[in-house]
Amino acid sequence: MGLSTGLIVFLISITGAIYVFQEEITHYLRMDAIYHYEENIASKKPLSVKVLEQKVDVFTNEKYPIHWVTIPIDKSRSYIFYYYYERNPDGWNFYDEYLVYKSVYVNPFTGEIRGVYDETTDFFNIIKSIHFSFMLNTEWGTYVCGIPTLIFLFMLISGIILWWPKNKKASKQRFAFRWENVKSWKRKNYDLHNILGFYVSSLAFVVAFTGLFYAFFFIQAILYFVFSGGSTTYPDFSHIQTQAPIEMRNEHTLDKIAQQVEALYPDAFQYSLDLGYDHLDDHKHPNYDVFVKQLSYSYHVNHSLIFDENSGSYCTNIRTKTKILAKKPLPPITTYILVLFLVFGAKF
Known part of the structure; x- marks a missing residue:
């Protein structure tokens, strides 16, 4: 169980580590789309969101509606219109689940389309899907990642319990390598596991526990309870609704x-x-x-x-x-x- 769980957790970890660099690399690769290079923008006014939306729809000829637009405060950057959330509940994998997932970069002053990207084929979105659900349907794929991570967490805690020194003498062999008289590779491997495992355990616990936040509601509830000072009631703003006709x-x-x-x-x-x-x-x-x-x-x-x-x-x-x-x-x-x-x- 430890080996199979470790392999799954390793894949989750390595994809998460790769995804950390998503923003920087995507910014470099899409620079000509992210920036529109329009001149004298200080004296110009962006077009209406609805006008830009119409231009995007005409250009893409997409049968699904646009979900949202991301607007930068820095007007030297393009607006990004997203076709997203058209999800097929019967789809069992990443590609079947998303009927459309596109981003369209637009010059807000002229309506010029700077770039259209199918996000289902984007490298980092694939990496993120592996990280969250192994590219399976997100409704249940998160558990495929979450359950092994939960097992890993229990193994981590049990490992610390087994590592805990019983007396002062034993503690000397728990924090540093003492191999002056040790020749057996099995003993050295055991010490590597014990000592290095202890030093990375706190970081591994935090990363694993916070990762479980995205898979299990009870983890969300625990974190909310701790950081809210003991509150068990979530804030509710549903009473603030649109009143105007x-x-x-x-x-x-x-x-x-x-x-x-x-x-x-x-x-x-x-x-x-x-x-x-x-x-x-x-x-x-x-x-x-x-x-x-x-x-x-x-x-x-x-x-x-x-x-x-x-x-x-x-x-x-x-x-x-x-x-x-x-x-x-x-x-x-x-x-x-x-x-x-x-x-x-x-x-x-």
């Missing part, structure tokens, strides 16, 4: 929302606007939520804004109302785990 919605409503987001967070990196169409996966939102990514290199600083979908009026900022970690100081071990989680988990 649908007649108030027009082709400039998304532009109105975009202007408010950029006024609230002028130093952010980018934000995403859902275009509001029905999709095959029947995902529903109780309100219109705009996700703002503050930093270019990480997701751990972000904001979530709620707007009235019809009038475009700003309702509230979810993040500023749910900073539960700031209510009281955390114990040192919790702070330590949180920092490691943010460092190693931010990329995923």
Whole structure:
């Protein structure tokens, strides 16, 4: 069991390590699409989101609707329109599950299409799918990765229990190699496993435990309970809903929302606007939520804004109302785990 579990965990680990470099490499390979090189943009105004959407639809001739657009604060960068979430529930693997997963880079000032990418064939999306679900249907593929990782976690804990020295004399052989009089390769291999295993165990535990967050709800509940100071009730914002009549919605409503987001967070990196169409996966939102990514290199600083979908009026900022970690100081071990989680988990 240890060998088979170790092999699976190794594949999960190596794909995760490769995916860490996704943003930098993709930025290099898609540079001509990411930047539109439009001149004198300070004196120009971007086209309406709806106008750009129409140009994208005409260019791609895609039968599925666009899901969302990612808008950078830096207007020297292209807008990215995504065809995504058209998921086939009967598909058993990555390619069968996603009927469409494309990104379209657009010059926001002219509507010029800078690049169209089929994300199902992108190297890093394949790597991410292996990391999360071994390229199986995500509804159950996450358990294929999650269960071996859970077994690995129990093996890690049991290994530490077996490693724990029974007395002071035994502890001398647990932290450093003492091979002056040791010639047997079996003994040396045993010491390598014991000593190196101890030094990497804390990091391995944090990486494995936080990775399980994406596979099992009970891990999510544990982390939420710890970092919320003992709360067992999740914040509920479903009561904040669109109040304005649908007649108030027009082709400039998304532009109105975009202007408010950029006024609230002028130093952010980018934000995403859902275009509001029905999709095959029947995902529903109780309100219109705009996700703002503050930093270019990480997701751990972000904001979530709620707007009235019809009038475009700003309702509230979810993040500023749910900073539960700031209510009281955390114990040192919790702070330590949180920092490691943010460092190693931010990329995923």
